[in-house]
Amino acid sequence: xxxxxxxxxxxxxxxxxxxxxxxxxxxxxxxxxxxxxxxxxxxxxxxxxxxxxxxxxxxxxxxxxxxxxxxxxxxxxxxxxxxxxxxxxxxxxxxxxxxxxxxxxxxxxxxxxxxxxxxxxxxxxxxxxxxxxxxxxxxxxxxxxxxxxxxxxxxxxxxxxxxxxxxxxxxxxxxxxxxxxxxxxxxxxxxxxxxxxxxxxxxxxxxxxxxxxxxxxxxxxxxxxxxxxxxxxxxxxxxxxxxxxxxxxxxxxxxxxxxxxxxxxxxxx
Ligand SMILES: NC(=O)c1ccc[n+]([C@@H]2O[C@H](COP(=O)([O-])OP(=O)(O)OC[C@H]3O[C@@H](n4cnc5c(N)ncnc54)[C@H](O)[C@@H]3O)[C@@H](O)[C@H]2O)c1
Numbered sequence: 223x224x225x226x227x228x229x230x231x232x233x234x235x236x237x238x239x240x241x242x243x244x245x246x247x248x249x250x251x252x253x254x255x256x257x258x259x260x261x262x263x264x265x266x267x268x269x270x271x272x273x274x275x276x277x278x279x280x281x282x283x284x285x286x287x288x289x290x291x292x293x294x295x296x297x298x299x300x301x302x303x304x305x306x307x308x309x310x311x312x313x314x315x316x317x318x319x320x321x322x323x324x325x326x327x328x329x330x331x332x333x334x335x336x337x338x339x340x341x342x343x344x345x346x347x348x349x350x351x352x353x354x355x356x357x358x359x360x361x362x363x364x365x366x367x368x369x370x371x372x373x374x375x376x377x378x379x380x381x382x383x384x385x386x387x388x389x390x391x392x393x394x395x396x397x398x399x400x401x402x403x404x405x406x407x408x409x410x411x412x413x414x415x416x417x418x419x420x421x422x423x424x425x426x427x428x429x430x431x432x433x434x435x436x437x438x439x440x441x442x443x444x445x446x447x448x449x450x451x452x453x454x455x456x457x458x459x460x461x462x463x464x465x466x467x468x469x470x471x472x473x474x475x476x477x478x479x480x481x482x483x484x485x486x487x488x489x490x491x
Contacts, residue, residue, distance in 0.1 A: 223289055223341075226436030228253055235259040235278040235285075238292065239404055251310045264406065265319030271326035278330070283331040287443065289341040290323035293364075295399035301359040304397070308360060311409035316364035321371060337384035337442050340375065343389045344368040346451070350459040369449075376448055389439060392453025393429035401451045 224234050228251050236258070238244050244260040251258055259281050261274035278285055296312030297304045320342055331338040347358055372388035379386060402413040402463030435452060441448040 223291065223432075223436040223439050224251060224330045225433050227284045228257070229437075230440060232287070233257045233282045235261060235274070235282070235459070237261045237265075239264050239406075259293070265290075265322055266314045266406070266408075266418060268322045268326060270439070271322050275326045275330055282420070283325055283472050284334055286334055286341045287330060287341065288324065289343070289439075290320045291341070291343040291398075292319055292323070293343060293345075293398075294404060295358075295398055296360045296364070296401070298349050298361075299357045300355075304360055307410045309406055310378065312360045313365050314409070316361075317367045317371075320368050331384060332382060335422050336383040338379075338382075339390060340372075340379065340384060341443065341445075342368055342372045343391075343441060344372065344458050346390050346392050346453060346460075348388070348449075349390050349449075350456055350463050351457065361491075373448070385443065387447055387450050389450045389452070391430070391435065391444075391450075393425050394432055394435050395426055395429035396432055397426075399426050404424050412485045 224236060224247060228234055234251060234253065234257065236244055236247050237260075238247075239262070240263050241260075246263065248260055259278060261277055263270035263274045265271060275285065293316045294312060296316070321469050323435075331340070343470055345361070346366040347367075348367075348369040350393045352358065355379060369388055369390070372386050376386035405412050430452070438452050439450070458488035
């Protein structure tokens with residue numbers, strides 16, 4: 223996304239936990255140093271994001287587009303095998319980290335009312351739980367939350383002319399299957415990939431070129447698309463989910479008709 227924005231002449235502030243990745247990204251961008259800023263920050267640490275936002279506005283005079291993109295795959299496997307530590311890490315990074323990023327940058331974005339845009343990276347996993355299961359229950363939970371946050375945020379920011387786009391991609395060729403190496407000490411420290419990570423690694427190797435994806439994101443901003451679907455593969459699964467929800471509305475009438483349903487069952491459920 224940074225490369226795609228740079229192609230369009232934007233100044234870029236890169237914010238990441240990993241200083242090496244910041245260096246690599248800066249090299250790839252090949253921008254004059256007046257156009258790029260790097261800030262080492264942890265999205266689970268609000269103060270570090272506030273400092274990054276201050277550095278960015280100090281250097282560039284303001285913020286027009288915020289991409290809340292940092293995220294991790296977290297624990298992969300059946301939910302009953304996940305630990306409290308696993309939950310803390312993925313919830314803090316994928317949900318709280320996304321919220322923190324927006325909260326820390328909103329004051330600056332609001333100054334550009336009418337010309338601002340928020341981009342939240344959710345996932346296709348924020349629109350459906352894959353059937354059969356892929357051991358992504360924790361990831362699904364957090365990405366559904368990002369979609370909900372984005373929808374609420376878009377309503378609240380609309381009066382200010384600030385658009386919101388929620389990215390719901392399929393597989394993009396990145397390093398995301400190695401997210402375990404970024405696990406902070408406070409969440410248990412780095413952990414090794416599991417067998418499931420390996421499956422993901424194979425999938426990500428054949429994913430969309432990130433630069434192509436970044437260009438799609440810019441087009442989505444121009445079109446002010448709220449939900450951004452870039453990969454059509456799971457359309458049927460999303461449609462089936464919506465169908466189940468509509469069916470639940472139709473089934474609501476049944477709830478009124480049968481107190482005797484529970485009578486005599488003895489389960490108290
Ligand atoms: N790659 C895909 O196929 C795919 C698909 C759907 C959604 N996503 C989402 O895209 C986003 C970006 O992931 P990616 O695919 O580029 O993976 P990636 O692992 O290559 O990049 C994630 C980046 O986030 C950084 N990061 C992790 N935790 C952080 C924290 N707490 N604070 C600051 N930086 C942190 C990492 O250092 C890394 O540079 C994530 O939200 C991911 O869930 C990716």
